[in-house]
Structures are given as C-alpha cells and as structure tokens.
Amino acid sequence: MKNNMMGMWKIIHIPDKPPIPPNQQPTVNVLASVIDPKHANTLIRRLNQIAPFENLCHVKRIRKKHLEGGKTQLSVILCLASEDNSLLNSLPQDVQELSNSYQLSPFVTKVCKYAATSKEEWEEQCKLWPTSYHPPTYNIDGITGFSAEDSLSVFSFMKVAIELAKSGDGLIVNAAVIVDPSVQQIITNGRDEIFSWHAPTNKTCIRNDCIEQSTTLISHQSNGAASLITEVLPNASPGEPESLSYVVSCLNPWKWSEQRSDTANSCYWHPLRHAAVVAIESSADRDRRLFPGLGDAEEKSFETSQSSYVGSPVKRQKTSVANVEKKEADPPDMPSNSVPERPYLCTGYDIYLVWEPCIMCAMALVHQRIRRIFYAFPNPITGALGSVHRLQGEKSLNHHYAVFRICVPEEVLDIAGNSKSC
Numbered sequence: 001m002k003n004n005m006m007g008m009w010k011i012i013h014i015p016d017k018p019p020i021p022p023n024q025q026p027t028v029n030v031l032a033s034v035i036d037p038k039h040a041n042t043l044i045r046r047l048n049q050i051a052p053f054e055n056l057c058h059v060k061r062i063r064k065k066h067l068e069g070g071k072t073q074l075s076v077i078l079c080l081a082s083e084d085n086s087l088l089n090s091l092p093q094d095v096q097e098l099s100n101s102y103q104l105s106p107f108v109t110k111v112c113k114y115a116a117t118s119k120e121e122w123e124e125q126c127k128l129w130p131t132s133y134h135p136p137t138y139n140i141d142g143i144t145g146f147s148a149e150d151s152l153s154v155f156s157f158m159k160v161a162i163e164l165a166k167s168g169d170g171l172i173v174n175a176a177v178i179v180d181p182s183v184q185q186i187i188t189n190g191r192d193e194i195f196s197w198h199a200p201t202n203k204t205c206i207r208n209d210c211i212e213q214s215t216t217l218i219s220h221q222s223n224g225a226a227s228l229i230t231e232v233l234p235n236a237s238p239g240e241p242e243s244l245s246y247v248v249s250c251l252n253p254w255k256w257s258e259q260r261s262d263t264a265n266s267c268y269w270h271p272l273r274h275a276a277v278v279a280i281e282s283s284a285d286r287d288r289r290l291f292p293g294l295g296d297a298e299e300k301s302f303e304t305s306q307s308s309y310v311g312s313p314v315k316r317q318k319t320s321v322a323n324v325e326k327k328e329a330d331p332p333d334m335p336s337n338s339v340p341e342r343p344y345l346c347t348g349y350d351i352y353l354v355w356e357p358c359i360m361c362a363m364a365l366v367h368q369r370i371r372r373i374f375y376a377f378p379n380p381i382t383g384a385l386g387s388v389h390r391l392q393g394e395k396s397l398n399h400h401y402a403v404f405r406i407c408v409p410e411e412v413l414d415i416a417g418n419s420k421s422c
Contacts, residue, residue: 009155011146011374014386014403015118016393025125026113028056029081031091032063033104037074043102044076050094051079058115060130077129081108141181142372142404153184158376158406161352162413164189172413174248176279177352181371187349188286190278192249194271249274250358251381276353276361280368283346291342345369354413356405358382362391365401372402376412 035043044061053059065073079095091099091106099106111129116122122133135143146154157179165175173192180187253271346368353375357365362384365373378387385392385403392403 008409009158010407011142011151011154012405012407013119013143014390014392014405015120016390016400017117017121018386018390019118019120019124021124025121027110027128028113029108030056030059030111030129031078031081031106032075032109033078033099033106034073034075035102035104037072039102040074040076043098046098047076047078047095050098051092053077056080056111056113058131058133059111060132063130077111078104078106143402154374154404154406157186157350157352158374158408160186160189161354162376162408164191165354166413167191172248174250174275174353174355176275178279178283178346179350179352180348181350182348187346188279188282190275190280190282192275193273193278194249248355250355250361250379250383253358253360253382272360274358274361276351276357277364279351280346280364283349283368287342347371350374355379356383356385356387359384359389359391366391366397366399369399370401372404374404374406376406376408377410378405 040062047061053061059077061077063075065075067073078099079092098104109129112125112131116125116131116133119133119135122131125131141150157177161175161177164177165172175189175191177189178187179185253274346365348369348371350372351365351370351374353361353373355377356375356379357373358379359382362373373385373392375385380387382388384390386405391397392400
C-alpha cells in the first residue's frame with residue numbers, strides 16, 4: 001500500500017438510522033410568502049403570536065435564498081395549509097389581515113413533518129425548507145468530525161487491519177484490530193479462522209511476548225504502523241499455508257458448510273471463528289495473562305452477589321458511550337497499594353475491521369462494550385452496521401457504540417468486485 005494512497009481515505013459516520021430523502025420523508029403543506037427584508041423582524045414577531053408552530057418546532061420560520069446579481073430573497077411561513085390547499089380557507093383571520101397589510105402573496109409549499117435524526121437527514125430536509133438539527137447529546141469523538149491528527153491515527157490503525165487481512169500467504173480474509181484510544185495502543189488483533197491448517201495451541205493470535213510489545217504506542221507514521229504489524233502477527237510454519245480461508249466469513253457466514261474436516265491432514269475449522277470473535281477471545285486471553293490473580297476473585301465475588309439475589313428479578317444495567325467516557329474521565333480514588341483493576345471486557349476500546357461485521361459479530365461487540373467501530377468495506381449481504389441492518393440504533397440493547405466507515409480505494413487489497421471505493 002502506498003503512503004500517498006492514504007490521502008484518498010475518508011471517514012464517514014454511520015448514523016443510527018439511515019437518512020431519508022425528502023421525497024420519502026413525511027411532509028406537510030404550509031402557506032408562505034416572499035417578504036420585504038426590512039419587515040422581517042416585525043412579521044416574524046407577529047406571526048409567532050397569532051400562528052405559532054406548535055408541532056413544527058424544528059422548522060425555521062424564514063428562508064433566505066440568494067439570487068443572481070447578489071440579491072437576497074426572504075420567504076416566511078405564514079401558517080399551516082388546509083387539507084384541500086385552498087388559500088381562501090387556509091388563512092386565519094389574523095393572518096389574512098396581516099397579509100393584506102403588507103400586501104403579501106401566499107403560496108403553498110412543503111416542509112418536513114419530523115425533526116432530522118442525523119446530519120445527513122437534516123441536509124436533505126433543508127433542500128425543501130430550512131430546519132434545525134440538534135446532534136446527539138452524548139459526547140463521543142468523531143460524531144462531529146475528526147481532526148487531522150485523529151484522522152491520521154485512525155488511518156494508521158485501519159492500515160494495520162488491512163495488512164493483517166492480506167498476510168495469509170496471499171489469501172485475503174477479514175481482520176480485526178482492537179485499540180485502546182486513550183493511549184493509542186493496539187490491544188490485540190484477529191483474522192478469520194473458520195478454516196485453517198493446524199489448530200492454534202493457545203486459541204489466540206497473540207504470542208506471549210506480544211503482551212509486553214502491546215504497551216508500545218503506535219506511531220502516527222505509516223512506517224511505524226507497518227513495523228507494528230510484523231510484531232503482532234503470529235509466526236507461521238515455513239513452507240505451510242497459514243490459512244485456507246479464501247472468502248470473508250461475515251460476507252458468507254455459511255461458506256464453512258461447504259468445507260469438510262480432514263483429520264488426516266490435521267485440518268481445523270470452526271464456523272464461529274470470525275475475525276471479531278477471534279480478536280475478542282485474544283483480548284480476554286491478554287487480560288488473563290496481565291491479571292493472573294484477579295480471575296478467581298472476580299468469579300467468587302460474582303457468585304456471592306448472584307446468590308444474594310436468588311428469587312429476585314435480574315435488572316439489566318444500560319450503558320452508553322457517555323457513561324463510559326464519564327467513568328474514564330473521573331476514575332475513583334484508589335489507594336497506592338491497591339491491586340490494579342482488570343478491564344471490564346473491551347469497555348472504551350475501538351475496533352477496526354476490514355469488512356463490515358455480520359449480526360453475530362456486531363452483537364458480540366455490543367456485549368464487549370466496544371466504544372467505536374471502524375470498517376473499510378461494506379457488507380451488502382449480511383451487514384449489521386449500515387448496509388442491511390443498523391444494530392447501533394436498536395434501542396432495546398443495553399449498550400450502543402458509534403460506527404464509522406473508512407472509505408478507501410479498493411486497490412488497497414488488490415481486488416476487484418468485492419467492494420467499491422467512495
């Protein structure tokens with residue numbers, strides 16, 4: 001991958017709900033009129049008194065339109081139109097008198113009935129008539145855009161994932177990289193392992209010595225990212241293929257059913273070992289290695305707490321990105337001699353995937369309390385985060401993450417037909 005190719009990359013936020021074009025959004029008819037700019041303030045104050053917008057608070061009362069020659073045209077909404085759109089029957093008496101006083105010429109136009117739920121949807125609404133947009137109240141990096149430095153960091157981590165996807169003896173599979181964004185550190189990684197030669201001995205792609213290496217901060221330069229790839233990848237036996245996976249597991253979750261286990265050749269396969277699942281398992285193994293004495297204590301504490309609630313309903317605790325960030329920003333005071341706290345799953349971490357995850361992987365990332373998900377190529381078959389479904393917008397879930405797509409040229413994988421560049 002050439003370094004200058006990263007200049008073509010772009011980060012796009014995938015909202016909880018898909019933006020609806022104006023021709024598909026519910027609209028209502030209103031009566032508006034072109035006005036003299038010098039009467040704008042007087043007319044707006046009077047209209048807000050005699051014809052307030054009770055159910056259209058998101059719609060702006062006035063619209064400014066730039067004409068040729070540098071002139072500006074102002075139009076104001078007078079009131080809602082009647083069902084038959086008749087001008088004579090639509091204007092209330094007070095509005096009719098105001099219209100006559102300023103010699104207005106009412107006309108019927110359309111405005112969107114409901115407030116926009118995303119920036120993309122708001123931009124589409126404004127093509128009909130200006131509306132207001134209130135972004136999500138929770139604070140998460142990237143919702144309102146990335147700085148140049150943050151973008152370079154995101155691109156570097158995605159480059160690690162892409163190189164990992166291509167590292168299997170010329171074969172391309174899905175790859176995942178889990179990152180702690182607070183220190184710009186790679187926690188672990190994983191590749192599709194639905195069909196591989198020789199089952200891994202420790203079921204993870206992290207070597208023992210990688211635990212110490214993971215404390216090294218990733219460089220924002222592309223050469224730093226490339227060097228980190230070499231350190232994180234597992235050793236492959238010389239002369240043997242690392243993987244026989246020739247299709248991305250999330251794109252075709254049932255492809256494994258066409259394979260057959262060959263015990264004579266020591267083949268190993270499992271239909272659930274998608275890249276995200278492998279990375280999650282590797283992260284858990286890392287925690288057990290870094291905190292070897294905390295596992296038993298946590299399990300005993302959990303068993304004790306569960307026994308005290310026997311017979312009572314279990315209440316699911318709902319978490320959000322805002323709560324996670326607040327806990328990270330205001331950590332509780334701990335004595336200097338206290339035992340370091342083991343991370344709770346992948347709370348606050350980001351994950352970088354080459355392909356958009358399927359429902360199974362996306363739900364697994366919900367359970368892991370992932371903070372942000374970045375993927376490069378859409379999954380038009382079973383995509384769970386924008387292409388087919390939008391799991392991040394499911395209100396019944398007890399955790400929600402933010403989702404971003406990194407648009408990259410398809411040449412980064414030297415493939416054609418599997419994905420399209422933006």
